[in-house]
Amino acid sequence: DIQMTQSPSSVSASVGDRVTITCRASQGISSWLAWYQQKPGKAPKLLIYAASSLQSGVPSRFSGSGSGTDFTLTISSLQPEDFATYYCQQANTFPPFTFGPGTKVDIK
Amino acid sequence: EVQLEESGGGLVQPGGSLRLSCAVSGFISTDYWMTWVRQAPGKGLEWVANINQDGSDKYYVDSVRGRFTMSRDNAKNSLYLQMNSLRAEDTALYYCARNRRLSGMDVWGQGTTVTVSS
Numbered sequence: 741d742i743q744m745t746q747s748p749s750s751v752s753a754s755v756g757d758r759v760t761i762t763c764r765a766s767q768g769i770s771s772w773l774a775w776y777q778q779k780p781g782k783a784p785k786l787l788i789y790a791a792s793s794l795q796s797g798v799p800s801r802f803s804g805s806g807s808g809t810d811f812t813l814t815i816s817s818l819q820p821e822d823f824a825t826y827y828c829q830q831a832n833t834f835p836p837f838t839f840g841p842g843t844k845v846d847i848k
Numbered sequence: 849e850v851q852l853e854e855s856g857g858g859l860v861q862p863g864g865s866l867r868l869s870c871a872v873s874g875f876i877s878t879d880y881w882m883t884w885v886r887q888a889p890g891k892g893l894e895w896v897a898n899i900n901q902d903g904s905d906k907y908y909v910d911s912v913r914g915r916f917t918m919s920r921d922n923a924k925n926s927l928y929l930q931m932n933s934l935r936a937e938d939t940a941l942y943y944c945a946r947n948r949r950l951s952g953m954d955v956w957g958q959g960t961t962v963t964v965s966s
Contacts, residue, residue, distance in 0.1 A: 774952030776893075783943055783959060784885075784893060789952035827893055831950050835907040837883070837895040 742766050742830050744840035752848040759815040761843045763828035768808045772832035775804055775813045778842075779824045787826075788813065815845075823847055850874035850955050852944050857960030864934050868960055870927040870944035875955075878902070878922045881947040884929050886940035887959075894940075897929065898947060912938070934964045 743766040753759050763773065771791040776784040786795045788804035791811055801816040815822055828840040856868040868884070884896040897918040898907045906918050917930040927944055942962055946955035 772950050776953075778893075783956035784945075784953075785956070786952045786954045789948070789954075790950065793951070795952070795954060829893075829895075829952070831952065835895075835898065836909050837898065837947075839885075839893040839895065842892045 741836060742769065742833055742838050744828055744830055744838050746826075746828060746840040746843050748843060749841065750844040750846065752846055753818050754848045755818055755820055757818045757848075759818050759822075759845060761813045761826055761828075761845075763806075763811045763813070763840050765809045765811075765830055767833075769830045769832035771807045772830060773804075773806070773811050774829045774831060775802075776827045776829065777822075777824045778827065784827065789831075818845070850946075852946065852955055852957035854942065854944050854957045854960035857942065857962045859963045859965065860934055861966050862935060862964055864964070865930070865932045866934065866962060868929040868931065868942055868944075868962070870929075870957060872925040872927065875946070877920070877925050877927075881949055882920060882927050883945045883947040883953055884918060884927075885943045885945055885953070885956075886938075886962075887943070888937075888940045891940075896942070899927070931962070934962075936964050938962060939964045 773791045775788040778784040792804045825842045825844045851873045853871045899918045915933045919928045941959040943959045945953040
């Protein structure tokens, strides 16, 4: 099975900051990586698919990059509504559709 | 409106069974793979099971294979997760999601809670 890791596990940031989250796959997954945002008590929300494609309706301050084993999610200017937990998920090889352990973005 | 609505969760004793349902509306469910994802209290997301468009292919995480069965009734626009031999570690919020396979899970329900405890 492909294992997914994320770093950092948590990050404290201020409104307006640029935030970068890294996701690494244990083996190459081409560009088949998705990013999700989850707020407390809410279902996950798809932000990015195919590593860098922005899901419809998602603000352009979110961007994704990477291929192979290393990927990043960048929030260019953190907004109050962006404080949440972010998960990566590989879609290249299944089962399983593995999720990363999550990165919590909270207020500095 | 594209929507998924889970139901069927509850409190069950270890070794017991539950059947979760997911009602699909606002899109043609036969066009998509569908997925169950769970989240234990305070923990991350865990993919549980997947089913293809016509129900002929099903995949499960190792920890539930042989105990859980995913199915779909396209005529009723519904998905199901039959959970048998439940264990304490199956306690979680269970989400159903529309799975675009390589392009991520783009529609999620609000989840239904399963608690396995004596």
